[in-house]
Amino acid sequence: MAALKIEQGASSHSAYDLRDPNAQVIESHTLAVLVDNEAGVLARVIGLFSGRGFNIDSLTVAEVDHLGHRSRITIVTRGTPAVIEQIKAQLGRIIPVHEVHDLTVEGPSVERELGLFKVSGKGDKRVEALRIAEIFRANVVDSTLESFVFEMTGTPEKLDAFAELMRPLGLSDLARTGVAALARGI
Amino acid sequence: MSRSMTGARMVIEALRDQGVDTVFGYPGGAVLPIYDEIFQQNDIKHILVRHEQGAVHMAEGYARSTGKPGVVLVTSGPGATNAVTGLTDALLDSIPLVVLSGQVPTFLIGTDGFQEADTVGITRPCTKHNWLVKETDDLAATIHKAFHVATSGRPGPVLVDIPKDVQFATGEYVGPKQIETPSYQPAKKGDLDAITRLVELMEKAERPIFYTGGGVINSGTGASQLLREIVEATGFPITSTLMGLGAYPASGGKWIGMLGMHGLYEANMAMHDCDLMIAVGARFDDRITGRVKDFSPDSIKAQIDIDSSSINKVIHVDLPIVGDVGHVLEDMLKVWKARGRKTNAEGVRKWWAQIEQWKAVKCLTYRNSEKTIKPQHALERLQALTAHRKDRYITTEVGQHQMWAAQFLHFEDPNRWMTSGGLGTMGYGLPASIGVQVAHPEALVVNVAGEASWLMNMQEMGTAVQFRAPVKQFILNNERLGMVRQWQQLLHGERYSQSWSESLPDFVKLAEAFGCKGRLVSDPADLDDAIQEMLEYDGPFILDVMVEKHENCFPMIPSGKPHNEMILGEASTEDAIVGAGGALV
Ligand SMILES: Cc1ncc(C[n+]2csc(CCOP(=O)(O)OP(=O)(O)O)c2C)c(N)n1
Ligand SMILES: [Mg+2]
Numbered sequence: 001m002a003a004l005k006i007e008q009g010a011s012s013h014s015a016y017d018l019r020d021p022n023a024q025v026i027e028s029h030t031l032a033v034l035v036d037n038e039a040g041v042l043a044r045v046i047g048l049f050s051g052r053g054f055n056i057d058s059l060t061v062a063e064v065d066h067l068g069h070r071s072r073i074t075i076v077t078r079g080t081p082a083v084i085e086q087i088k089a090q091l092g093r094i095i096p097v098h099e100v101h102d103l104t105v106e107g108p109s110v111e112r113e114l115g116l117f118k119v120s121g122k123g124d125k126r127v128e129a130l131r132i133a134e135i136f137r138a139n140v141v142d143s144t145l146e147s148f149v150f151e152m153t154g155t156p157e158k159l160d161a162f163a164e165l166m167r168p169l170g171l172s173d174l175a176r177t178g179v180a181a182l183a184r185g186i
Numbered sequence: 187m188s189r190s191m192t193g194a195r196m197v198i199e200a201l202r203d204q205g206v207d208t209v210f211g212y213p214g215g216a217v218l219p220i221y222d223e224i225f226q227q228n229d230i231k232h233i234l235v236r237h238e239q240g241a242v243h244m245a246e247g248y249a250r251s252t253g254k255p256g257v258v259l260v261t262s263g264p265g266a267t268n269a270v271t272g273l274t275d276a277l278l279d280s281i282p283l284v285v286l287s288g289q290v291p292t293f294l295i296g297t298d299g300f301q302e303a304d305t306v307g308i309t310r311p312c313t314k315h316n317w318l319v320k321e322t323d324d325l326a327a328t329i330h331k332a333f334h335v336a337t338s339g340r341p342g343p344v345l346v347d348i349p350k351d352v353q354f355a356t357g358e359y360v361g362p363k364q365i366e367t368p369s370y371q372p373a374k375k376g377d378l379d380a381i382t383r384l385v386e387l388m389e390k391a392e393r394p395i396f397y398t399g400g401g402v403i404n405s406g407t408g409a410s411q412l413l414r415e416i417v418e419a420t421g422f423p424i425t426s427t428l429m430g431l432g433a434y435p436a437s438g439g440k441w442i443g444m445l446g447m448h449g450l451y452e453a454n455m456a457m458h459d460c461d462l463m464i465a466v467g468a469r470f471d472d473r474i475t476g477r478v479k480d481f482s483p484d485s486i487k488a489q490i491d492i493d494s495s496s497i498n499k500v501i502h503v504d505l506p507i508v509g510d511v512g513h514v515l516e517d518m519l520k521v522w523k524a525r526g527r528k529t530n531a532e533g534v535r536k537w538w539a540q541i542e543q544w545k546a547v548k549c550l551t552y553r554n555s556e557k558t559i560k561p562q563h564a565l566e567r568l569q570a571l572t573a574h575r576k577d578r579y580i581t582t583e584v585g586q587h588q589m590w591a592a593q594f595l596h597f598e599d600p601n602r603w604m605t606s607g608g609l610g611t612m613g614y615g616l617p618a619s620i621g622v623q624v625a626h627p628e629a630l631v632v633n634v635a636g637e638a639s640w641l642m643n644m645q646e647m648g649t650a651v652q653f654r655a656p657v658k659q660f661i662l663n664n665e666r667l668g669m670v671r672q673w674q675q676l677l678h679g680e681r682y683s684q685s686w687s688e689s690l691p692d693f694v695k696l697a698e699a700f701g702c703k704g705r706l707v708s709d710p711a712d713l714d715d716a717i718q719e720m721l722e723y724d725g726p727f728i729l730d731v732m733v734e735k736h737e738n739c740f741p742m743i744p745s746g747k748p749h750n751e752m753i754l755g756e757a758s759t760e761d762a763i764v765g766a767g768g769a770l771v
Pocket of ligand 2: 585636637638662663664665666667668
């Protein structure tokens with residue numbers, strides 16, 4: 001029945017049908033999940049990922065609408081196109097989940113993460129750390145004679161790069177928030 | 187009108203407003219206020235079980251045979267943990283249940299109080315949704331929401347955990363009409379464009395097949411009616427999963443039998459070779475697909491399902507339609523009629539000729555015996571002696587007997603067949619049969635059991651006797667964990683590790699001990715008489731049918747093999763090739 005072969009993307013089921021469903025490439029996707037901020041909702045989302053063997057690279061959550069008690073969970077996850085589709089469908093089934101957006105395919109988006117970096121050292125290393133921090137536009141939010149805490153916001157890649165440079169200069173502690181993301185435009 | 191009452195009273199009020207007539211439960215400290223309210227009313231009947239797992243399976247039997255949600259009441263801690271297997275069973279088979287559990291008072295939560303368990307934590311992955319109610323004012327609304335979530339969309343079990351102080355305290359009751367669930371709005375109607383595309387495919391298909399499942403049953407009797415209409419009108423062959431038996435009648439002309447691991451040869455071959463597969467409320471379980479890579483390699487696949495996560499989960503589907511089966515079938519029928527009721531008659535005729543050749547294999551052939559009762563024969567006799575009963579309900583345990591029951595019993599209507607499909611829970615059938623009987627007191631309810639499974643919840647015989655539920659326990663006793671033994675024989679070098687039962691009880695004496703009747707039958711010549719006695723007995727009955735110990739269940743697709751690599755038993759494709767003109771490959 002070759003004549004009947006439906007073209008890829010023929011259905012309105014999801015934007016993803018345009019891609020090869022059987023592709024084995026691993027992709028990274030940023031998902032925004034709007035949920036009722038009720039007890040246990042984060043456990044439901046995390047339990048879904050652990051129970052079904054999906055990956056979480058980063059996860060952030062905070063209430064974004066205090067009156068409506070809505071929280072926004074931003075999840076960076078990895079998988080084949082079919083797995084990513086399944087993750088979105090499974091998230092959509094959770095009762096307190098209102099919306100699931102795949103920011104990676106729904107158009108351009110901005111992603112930002114905040115990091116705090118403690119760098120301890122004296123002499124040249126200390127000067128060099130400060131110089132690099134300036135290049136990266138990191139702020140000094142704490143300082144002693146032998147340490148700095150830098151604060152930096154940027155893409156996860158930028159934070160990675162900064163951490164790599166700081167490591168030989170005495171990076172002793174690091175805290176990252178995970179990614180927050182929004183679609184660009186209106 | 188504001189109505190103040192205690193939380194415990196609210197529970198009863200809410201159940202009444204939801205139209206609940208029966209609750210299956212077991213009391214304990216954390217639910218005593220609710221039991222006190224149960225005592226003081228007569229609208230809702232309480233069935234006292236012997237183990238909370240039994241309560242949940244009874245509620246499943248009740249739900250599956252009525253289409254209404256089953257309701258369970260258990261205490262905190264061990265009461266709730268005993269319910270977990272039943273919840274998981276209901277989740278995998280999409281059965282609507284509302285389980286109410288007691289919890290320690292809110293001020294004790296988190297202190298490892300007596301009979302405290304993190305019930306919402308434990309049951310989160312085995313419910314569709316669950317709630318811990320911390321304020322009496324929220325209790326009524328939460329119970330109404332629970333019913334809505336359990337019964338709408340893809341049905342499933344839900345749990346409401348109610349601390350004891352919330353049951354004692356007074357709050358405002360709200361009725362079911364005031365409930366909103368903004369984040370939960372399951373789609374009903376399917377996309378009309380997609381439905382039209384499917385009709386276009388149906389018009390051209392040369393080798394179409396309907397592959398139907400439990401979703402048709404869950405969608406209601408109307409969906410089964412529409413399915414029958416569409417199948418008759420198009421003349422396409424139809425197969426079904428274990429879960430969907432009865433949606434299309436076994437006596438129907440287009441029925442080609444159950445598919446899957448122990449499905450019929452013709453059904454599996456047709457699935458493998460079709461060019462258009464129309465999945466209706468079926469989810470491509472691994473017992474259905476066999477090796478995914480080789481599953482129906484040349485077909486276009488359309489899938490109708492209310493749960494979008496069921497689509498493209500296992501098998502890539504070319505044409506997904508998210509919606510309620512009943513609604514989608516209705517639209518599909520309309521569109522197909524409006525476009526002139528077309529099919530590829532010539533192609534479909536040839537397709538049927540091919541299917542007839544597969545049927546000629548007679549894949550259920552077995553060697554009967556005059557000395558020992560063959561399990562297949564026992565089921566054929568049960569079928570023959572009960573076929574005239576339109577009100578016949580069958581439940582099963584899990585194992586070979588379950589598969590034989592699916593193969594040899596015939597179902598003409600939906601909601602007549604209750605079996606643990608997704609979870610495969612031994613111990614399901616006896617309590618489920620009681621739940622069915624409670625819902626249909628006059629009906630004939632038979633549990634087709636294996637002796638090992640039956641023992642897992644045999645305590646519920648006490649419930650059957652206490653509530654005069656005349657359930658018939660038809661035990662196919664091979665003194666073996668037959669299905670395990672079969673796999674060990676075929677796949678583990680005949681090393682029969684722990685797969686036989688010694689010290690089995692005397693089931694006849696056991697029946698007497700419970701206060702009902704039993705009979706043992708081992709001679710094929712006595713079988714009909716024994717079945718008749720069981721059917722005619724006015725009360726619960728255990729028929730211990732001693733069957734051949736080493737019979738295997740065929741056909742069988744060993745797991746990980748494709749559909750066309752089926753093992754047949756006594757039937758053989760060679761004879762069929764001769765019989766069917768040598769055309770079979
Ligand atoms: C609770 C549970 N434990 C274990 C199994 C694995 N299992 C599947 S079938 C089976 C044997 C069932 O024996 P019996 O009830 O006598 O049925 P038969 O296969 O002999 O007909 C076992 C142990 C299961 N399905 N459920
Ligand atoms: Mg057995």
